[in-house]
Amino acid sequence: MERHLDEQLKRLNQDLLTMAAKVEGAIHQSIEALKKRDKGLADKIIKDDEDIDELEIQIEEQVIDLLALFQPMAIDLRFITTGMHINAELERIADLTVNISQRVLDIADQPLLRPLVDIPKLAGQAQYMVKSAIDAFVRRDEALAKKVIFSDKESNALRNKIMKELIGDYMEKDTTTVSRAVPLLLISRDLERICDHAASIAEDVIYMIEAKVIKHHRERLKSI
C-alpha cells in the first residue's frame, strides 16, 4: 500500500532531480562560456541562478513541511535529510558557476595567456563528479558514491598543477600577465570546489544508504 508520505517523497525526489539538472546545465554552460569567451552565455548563467535560488528555497520548505507533518523515521528520515543537504550543495555549485561566469566576463575581451588545456580537464572532472554523485543518489549506488569520493584527489592534484603553472610560468616571470592569470586561478579554484561539493553529495548518499557518517571521516569508508 502506498503511503501519503510516498507521494510527497516522490515529489521531493523529482524536485531534487530538476535542481540537479539545472545545476549540471549551469556547469556545462559556464565551461562553454569560458572556452568560447562568450559574454552573452556568461550573463545568462548569472541571471538563471535566480531560478536555482528559488528552487532551493522551495525544496527547503518542502523538507521542513515533511519533517513537521510526517515525523519520518529510518530510511524516510535519512532520505529527507540527505535531500536537504544535497539541495544546499547543489545551490552552492550553482553559485560557483556564477563566479566562473563573472571571471569569464573579466577576461573575455583580453587575449588568452595560452590555450586552455588543464582547466577544461578539471571542468570535465567536475562535471563527471557532479553527474556521478547525482546518479549515485538516484540509483542508491553506494559503489558509485565511493568512486566519486575517491576521485576528489584527482581534482585537487589538477587544481594544484594549474596554480603552480599560472604562478610559476606566468605571474612570477611577467607581472603584466597577472590580470589575465588571476581569473584563471580563481576559475580553477571554483572548479575544484565544485568537485568538493560533489564529493559531499556522495558522502550524503552513503549516509542515506548505510546510515554511516563519512563526512570528515573518510577512513570510515574502509569499513563499508
Place this chain on the structure above:
Amino acid sequence: MNMTLNKDHWAREDIQKGISAEVKLEVEGFHFYYDTTMALKDIGMKIQKNTVVGIIGPSGCGKSTFLRCFNRMNDTIAKIRYEGKIWMDGKNIFDKDLDVVDLRRKVGMVFQKSNPFPKSIFDNIAYGLKINGIKDKNFIAEKVELSLKNSALWDEVKDRMHKSAFTLSGGQQQRLCIARALAIEPEVLLLDEPASALDPIATAKIEELIHELKKKYTIVIVTHNMQQAARVSDYTAFFMMGEMVEYDVTNKIFTNPSKKITEDYVTGRFG
C-alpha cells in the same frame, strides 16, 4: 521470523560497544501462553538500571502482556501459563518463595486510562501507604507531598488536596496515578500507554516526568506512539506476533534499524 537477538540479551549496539551496566531486570527464554495460544515466544532482554525501555509493536503483538509479566499482573487471568525466567536484581520473580504483593510494591504500574480512587487527592496517594500499615500522619503527609512533587503535580493541587480526585483533568489524574505508584517507593515503573488518552500538553508533561523519573527508577513503557517512544526511551524493543524482533538503543531503531521488518513498521509501511 528469527527472533533470537543475542545470547546475552543486551541491546545490539551495547553488545557491539561492549557495554556492561548494572542490570535491573533480565528476561530469559520467556514464553507466555493464554490457554493454548502462545502470546510471547522466547523473549530475552536485559534492562539496565535507571533507563527507560520503550516497547513498540502493532496491536496484539504481546507488548502489554509482556509488560504485565514484570509484576505478575497476568497471574490474575485464568488459564495462563509461562516458561522461562524474569530476574529482578538477580532473583527470579516466578520463584515459589517470592511474595507477589512485595513484588508489586517494588514494581509499580500505571495504566492507559487513569483510574483514581473515588477519594480525595490526598487519600489517593495515602491509600497505598495506609494499607501497607503506615499510621504516622506526619510521615504520610510528607510522603504524599513528595510523591506529588516527584510527579510534577504538587503545584497544581497543593491548595485542594481534600477535593475529589475526579475534579482533576485527565492529564492531572494520570500524574496522580503516577504519584500514587511512587508513594510506596517502587524500584521499577511499568507504564502501559500512559499518555494515549491525553492531549498534547498533558502528554508533554508526562514525557518530561518520565525523563525526570528515570534518575530514580527503571522504567518500561508500552506505547503505540512511536514518536513518544523515540522521545522518552533510551532503548526500544520492537515486538511482532509475540516475538521480540529487535532490541537496540532508541536512535538506532528509529534512524537505522537492523531488520527490514522493523524499518517497515517504524516508517508506517504496516501496522
